[in-house]
Amino acid sequence: MIISIASGKGGTGKTTVSVNLALSLAEPVQLLDCDVEEPNCHVFLEPVINQVNKVTVPVPRVDSQRCNGCGKCSELCQFNALAALKDSVLIFEELCHGCSGCWLVCPEKALTETSREVGVVETGTADELGFTQGRLQIGQVLAVPVIHAVKNHINFEQINIIDAPPGTSCPVIAAVQNSDYVILVTEPTAFGLNDLILAVEMVRKLKLSFGVVINQADIGDQRVREYCQNENIDILLEIPHDRRIAEAYSRGQMAIEVVPELRTKLTELFESISGQVKKKSDRTS
Amino acid sequence: MKELVVISGKGGTGKTSVVAALAVLTDAHVLADCDVDAADLHLVLNGHQQECHDFQAGREAIIRQEDCVCCGGCLAYCRFDAIKKCPSEQGGFTFAIDPVSCEGCGVCVHFCPVQAIDFPEKICGQWFISQTPHGPLVHARLGVAEENSGRLVTLVRQQSQKIAEEKNLDLIVIDGPPGIGCPVIAATTGASMVLVVSEPTLAAIHDLKRVVQLTSHFKIPTAVCVNKYDINPELTDTVETYCREQSLPLLGKIPYDRAVTQAQLAGKSVVEHSQGPAARSIKQICSELQKLLDE
Amino acid sequence: MKVAITSTGTTKDAQMDLRFGRAQYFIIADTQTGEFEAVPNSQNLNAAQGAGIQSAQTVAKQGAEAVITGHVGPKAFRTLAAAGIKIYLVDNLTVEEAIERLKKGELTITSTADVESHWA
Numbered sequence: 194m195i196i197s198i199a200s201g202k203g204g205t206g207k208t209t210v211s212v213n214l215a216l217s218l219a220e221p222v223q224l225l226d227c228d229v230e231e232p233n234c235h236v237f238l239e240p241v242i243n244q245v246n247k248v249t250v251p252v253p254r255v256d257s258q259r260c261n262g263c264g265k266c267s268e269l270c271q272f273n274a275l276a277a278l279k280d281s282v283l284i285f286e287e288l289c290h291g292c293s294g295c296w297l298v299c300p301e302k303a304l305t306e307t308s309r310e311v312g313v314v315e316t317g318t319a320d321e322l323g324f325t326q327g328r329l330q331i332g333q334v335l336a337v338p339v340i341h342a343v344k345n346h347i348n349f350e351q352i353n354i355i356d357a358p359p360g361t362s363c364p365v366i367a368a369v370q371n372s373d374y375v376i377l378v379t380e381p382t383a384f385g386l387n388d389l390i391l392a393v394e395m396v397r398k399l400k401l402s403f404g405v406v407i408n409q410a411d412i413g414d415q416r417v418r419e420y421c422q423n424e425n426i427d428i429l430l431e432i433p434h435d436r437r438i439a440e441a442y443s444r445g446q447m448a449i450e451v452v453p454e455l456r457t458k459l460t461e462l463f464e465s466i467s468g469q470v471k472k473k474s475d476r477t478s
Numbered sequence: 479m480k481e482l483v484v485i486s487g488k489g490g491t492g493k494t495s496v497v498a499a500l501a502v503l504t505d506a507h508v509l510a511d512c513d514v515d516a517a518d519l520h521l522v523l524n525g526h527q528q529e530c531h532d533f534q535a536g537r538e539a540i541i542r543q544e545d546c547v548c549c550g551g552c553l554a555y556c557r558f559d560a561i562k563k564c565p566s567e568q569g570g571f572t573f574a575i576d577p578v579s580c581e582g583c584g585v586c587v588h589f590c591p592v593q594a595i596d597f598p599e600k601i602c603g604q605w606f607i608s609q610t611p612h613g614p615l616v617h618a619r620l621g622v623a624e625e626n627s628g629r630l631v632t633l634v635r636q637q638s639q640k641i642a643e644e645k646n647l648d649l650i651v652i653d654g655p656p657g658i659g660c661p662v663i664a665a666t667t668g669a670s671m672v673l674v675v676s677e678p679t680l681a682a683i684h685d686l687k688r689v690v691q692l693t694s695h696f697k698i699p700t701a702v703c704v705n706k707y708d709i710n711p712e713l714t715d716t717v718e719t720y721c722r723e724q725s726l727p728l729l730g731k732i733p734y735d736r737a738v739t740q741a742q743l744a745g746k747s748v749v750e751h752s753q754g755p756a757a758r759s760i761k762q763i764c765s766e767l768q769k770l771l772d773e
Numbered sequence: 774m775k776v777a778i779t780s781t782g783t784t785k786d787a788q789m790d791l792r793f794g795r796a797q798y799f800i801i802a803d804t805q806t807g808e809f810e811a812v813p814n815s816q817n818l819n820a821a822q823g824a825g826i827q828s829a830q831t832v833a834k835q836g837a838e839a840v841i842t843g844h845v846g847p848k849a850f851r852t853l854a855a856a857g858i859k860i861y862l863v864d865n866l867t868v869e870e871a872i873e874r875l876k877k878g879e880l881t882i883t884s885t886a887d888v889e890s891h892w893a
Contacts, residue, residue: 201516203656204490208681230657231488231688233681251557267830271537271584273823276830276852283855285848288823292583293557331691334628334660359489359656360515363625366578383742384494388516395622399578412739436709443679443710 201388203359223323259303266295381413487685489656498747525608552586678713783811791843794824825849
């Protein structure tokens with residue numbers, strides 16, 4: 194089973210829910226941190242990393258002897274990553290999306306495929322938990338290949354919990370797609386609601402089952418609850434604002450250590466999700 | 479004309495709340511919300527939308543089913559797993575391109591033996607100009623599941639620069655996106671100054687370091703402030719030490735204050751809604767910022 | 774020699790466009806014969822990244838041996854340098870003034886990009 198935790202707005206508590214949920218479950222669990230720009234789960238889990246793999250993307254390489262400056266590669270490239278000059282071509286790797294069009298179209302076979310590194314995937318364990326995180330190299334823009342590389346470590350025999358990045362664009366899609374269930378974490382404020390609506394649009398577009406967790410549930414007003422009710426969206430759990438949780442979070446400590454009741458609530462949340470996922474798969478098979 | 483970009487690395491540290499306060503406290507400026515994935519600034523600035531434009535960027539590939547000969551070549555070429563082969567009712571197969579996964583590279587379009595793939599330009603979102611009591615606001619909304627955030631961020635910046643030139647305004651205050659990727663790079667390159675809003679948590683400190691690496695990579699002057707500093711005074715000290723070691727000005731420390739959320743719920747910035755500790759602290763940070771910007 | 778000047782208009786008295794990647798026009802002028810042609814740069818006005826690279830290719834295709842503009846980013850610089858095109862950076866001038874200054878030898882060749890890479 195694959196459960197992703199996402200949110201429109203940053204800072205609502207995705208990572209808090211991800212790591213605490215992972216540690217609350219009895220069954221074998223793997224945590225996959227797909228917030229590759231700013232991975233934070235390791236701060237709380239302190240995993241022992243035993244493998245680091247580079248994530249590479251394809252880029253073209255030019256053999257200047259063969260290049261006759263015809264420019265077909267540059268014409269095809271939608272990303273302006275190639276500049277065709279009189280008898281050579283300049284490659285701008287940082288703009289390349291790795292589509293392979295240029296080396297396929299080159300009539301002189303002057304372009305070949307090579308690769309460049311954009312980040313790393315680190316795997317290991319945190320006590321009983323399997324742990325995988327991706328880390329995008331600073332200055333790189335292609336987060337999606339790193340996220341795909343993290344998700345290659347999904348273990349279908351286990352429960353996989355994916356901590357997604359904030360927002361609703363490409364990297365988030367890459368993280369949550371093909372999940373059995375998405376937990377959207379929000380807060381009961383104007384920003385929380387605004388961004389939850391965007392996140393709901395996203396999961397609906399991807400046709401994924403989802404529910405909402407309202408974090409810091411008592412600091413704001415009713416607008417998020419009303420929205421969920423109107424839209425028939427499950428509110429899976431409400432976590433009240435608790436300074437103990439905020440302080441524990443700041444130190445990198447688990448919330449379930451300082452508020453043990455939370456562990457029970459998270460286990461119940463998982464049971465509810467698990468039931469829904471099984472029901473859905475029974476219906477479709 | 480100076481551009482100040484407020485970012486955080488980690489999301490949720492209070493960027494937008496700080497920007498809204500700066501909008502109220504500073505004069506003669508244009509405001510821009512470059513968090514195009516989850517734009518919130520307009521919610522606390524009481525803006526009235528005046529203009530709405532489509533954002534067009536890149537292209538998408540669409541198979542014309544009536545001309546497709548089901549050779550499967552496109553699927554073989556696609557490096558983004560965007561093409562799906564599905565059994566069709568007539569017993570054969572059809573091929574379709576998933577718009578969410580399509581990267582707009584054009585390879586399938588180019589190599590289709592019967593030219594059965596269209597490649598139209600794509601509308602990925604919208605951008606807006608609103609008038610607020612504190613100056614014009616340029617903001618945007620990226621379509622859900624879209625790429626091209628960097629391009630939309632760039633467009634928002636360009637439009638705000640254009641307004642600043644037209645109206646002879648000296649300062650653009652920009653609410654930046656979270657993270658360190660494409661949208662943040664687009665929001666910050668060439669800016670006069672970056673303010674990182676951090677918080678005293680291990681997670682935020684980890685992200686602060688990554689974001690500072692990014693801004694120094696692009697050579698942008700960077701200052702820092704700490705929000706909710708009293709949640710963990712020890713870690714606030716850690717941030718202070720880090721800033722000293724990196725020669726980054728630490729402009730101030732904002733205490734945790736419920737007034738920030740209350741102001742947001744009321745649709746206002748904290749400095750309009752309250753005279754409390756957070757509001758006072760932000761006023762002070764603002765004046766330190768102005769000194770730095772004037773240098 | 775053929776020189777490309779970034780311009781806001783199509784005539785010699787037009788103000789220069791100080792941007793290279795998103796210049797509205799390239800004026801291709803021959804300093805010896807006095808001939809000149811205005812090449813529009815419409816493909817790039819709304820392009821995303823890589824506008825500078827595209828512009829560099831355009832001026833190289835036109836056979837320009839030098840470029841006079843206001844600012845050049847690192848990708849455009851790299852492309853022009855690879856094509857062996859000399860780069861002169863100036864402040865606000867008209868196209869005609871820029872050509873005259875070049876002919877009089879008053880302009881200096883730039884050896885590096887003068888602005889950071891940007892997505893604008």
